[in-house]
Amino acid sequence: MDSVQGVVAKTDCNDCPLKDKPHLAPFNHLGGPGIEQYKVGELRLTAGTNILMEGLKSPHLYTLIEGVAFRHKGLSDGRRQILNYAFPGDLVGLQGSLLGEMQHSIDALSDVALCVFDRSCLFDMFEKSPAAAYEITWRGAKDETILDENLLSVGRRSAQERAAYLLALLYQRAKLVGLAPKNRLNFPLTQLHIADTLGLSIVHTNRTLKVLSTKKVIQWQDRGCTILNPDALLEISGWEGLDSLTPRARL
Amino acid sequence: MDSVQGVVAKTDCNDCPLKDKPHLAPFNHLGGPGIEQYKVGELRLTAGTNILMEGLKSPHLYTLIEGVAFRHKGLSDGRRQILNYAFPGDLVGLQGSLLGEMQHSIDALSDVALCVFDRSCLFDMFEKSPAAAYEITWRGAKDETILDENLLSVGRRSAQERAAYLLALLYQRAKLVGLAPKNRLNFPLTQLHIADTLGLSIVHTNRTLKVLSTKKVIQWQDRGCTILNPDALLEISGWEGLDSLTPRARL
DNA sequence: CGTTATCTTGACTGAAATCAATCCCGGTGG
DNA sequence: CCACCGGGATTGATTTCAGTCAAGATAACG
Numbered sequence: 131m132d133s134v135q136g137v138v139a140k141t142d143c144n145d146c147p148l149k150d151k152p153h154l155a156p157f158n159h160l161g162g163p164g165i166e167q168y169k170v171g172e173l174r175l176t177a178g179t180n181i182l183m184e185g186l187k188s189p190h191l192y193t194l195i196e197g198v199a200f201r202h203k204g205l206s207d208g209r210r211q212i213l214n215y216a217f218p219g220d221l222v223g224l225q226g227s228l229l230g231e232m233q234h235s236i237d238a239l240s241d242v243a244l245c246v247f248d249r250s251c252l253f254d255m256f257e258k259s260p261a262a263a264y265e266i267t268w269r270g271a272k273d274e275t276i277l278d279e280n281l282l283s284v285g286r287r288s289a290q291e292r293a294a295y296l297l298a299l300l301y302q303r304a305k306l307v308g309l310a311p312k313n314r315l316n317f318p319l320t321q322l323h324i325a326d327t328l329g330l331s332i333v334h335t336n337r338t339l340k341v342l343s344t345k346k347v348i349q350w351q352d353r354g355c356t357i358l359n360p361d362a363l364l365e366i367s368g369w370e371g372l373d374s375l376t377p378r379a380r381l
Numbered sequence: 382m383d384s385v386q387g388v389v390a391k392t393d394c395n396d397c398p399l400k401d402k403p404h405l406a407p408f409n410h411l412g413g414p415g416i417e418q419y420k421v422g423e424l425r426l427t428a429g430t431n432i433l434m435e436g437l438k439s440p441h442l443y444t445l446i447e448g449v450a451f452r453h454k455g456l457s458d459g460r461r462q463i464l465n466y467a468f469p470g471d472l473v474g475l476q477g478s479l480l481g482e483m484q485h486s487i488d489a490l491s492d493v494a495l496c497v498f499d500r501s502c503l504f505d506m507f508e509k510s511p512a513a514a515y516e517i518t519w520r521g522a523k524d525e526t527i528l529d530e531n532l533l534s535v536g537r538r539s540a541q542e543r544a545a546y547l548l549a550l551l552y553q554r555a556k557l558v559g560l561a562p563k564n565r566l567n568f569p570l571t572q573l574h575i576a577d578t579l580g581l582s583i584v585h586t587n588r589t590l591k592v593l594s595t596k597k598v599i600q601w602q603d604r605g606c607t608i609l610n611p612d613a614l615l616e617i618s619g620w621e622g623l624d625s626l627t628p629r630a631r632l
Numbered sequence: 633c634g635t636t637a638t639c640t641t642g643a644c645t646g647a648a649a650t651c652a653a654t655c656c657c658g659g660t661g662g
Numbered sequence: 663c664c665a666c667c668g669g670g671a672t673t674g675a676t677t678t679c680a681g682t683c684a685a686g687a688t689a690a691c692g
Contacts, residue, residue, distance in 0.1 A: 205619055
């Protein structure tokens, strides 16, 4: 377990830190054997590393166990757009597994730990467990919901509204998985990441965040962001927040 | 069959104009009974009508048979962002069926005909046909791919690049289903729709399209757009085009 | 202790929004 | 047949927002 990076020995799913999270319930009572039969290893990567690269065909599908990652796409001249973030419990690389080739890249934002599954487990799961298949599809739809809101944001919200929306979203998602202790986003998000998510230049992003700071809504210090007033963020952004409702229809 | 609008009698799926399209193959050899057992009716709506509204819980899932529709979300003050378009053969309302409540609206761009299924057919299909379940999930992933590119576009491409990308995308998708005869987009797309898709004002959209017209790449006339030079559109946008590759891995 | 990544700030430029008219054309009703 | 109307497309003038350029400040890091 000393290796900082690379595939390490397979540990028991019963020790999984996510074991008791409601997220994964459907995978635990798969018809017959549990999810662990599909697990082929673990992967630990340091912050800033690439997990999956656009254009490549990965034989693997991942679950993010620890840390935060982000999906992004780039243009040939270097411009980059961050599409979405992944938090512990999220599936990583599903699109690539389904479509055969990655259409975007995924990088580790913080140090991350991933659980590695063979791509073929997807087909198996669809064959053997309707509940698991449904769960996967449901998650995909959920993901698309966030993407929709991101697109609305980048397309139609002002810089300040956009920034407020993004921070509110990250805050809510981080909080759900314990990554926002004392309301501080507990991962190394830089203003460049924010800029590339909002579709703004880094300079303008900085100025926009400054306005939010002046309003005492957030605080940026020591390379990190603390949310001082979550409600004000929602107010400013005009976003409803993650639907607390939506208890998934059971299959 | 005279009614211009509303649910009409159920016709046989064997008469479906989409029957022979490769799109639907997986649904045709569902384990046992075909897709038609789930069909509960048909819906015809005129251009500009709302199909599904944000916030509502629809008991139905649709397949678009004829015409073009678009998904969109709005802010409280009226700003609107078009997220994606639906062409014949596409599933409409899947997100709502999965998540219980629509997170976006869907409107008819042209006159449309939709095939109506009961929402519960989803659960049934997952139970009874892994191939159909996989197909649905695969389509969701494909959709998300387009959404990703749209987000990259709105976030990082210049106005002209964006417009070129959008028109190239619509052209390619329309062509696939025969809606681009003589390279003319055969549906009533207005510059306002384009503006709301690109995240630009309508005035600036007009000026941007004018530049493309001047370059003889497109032609806007009689309330419609003709693609004069598809390759130039791709060139300008820096977009690769819909992956001609990606023959889906069969379940 | 220098090096590098990140954050900040100021000055200037440029892209896109906004405001305000027109224009064009198909449809409507007198 | 023709005046009127309304949605859509254009165009010009002006303002505003955001990008770019340039330079420091700050602070983690080897």
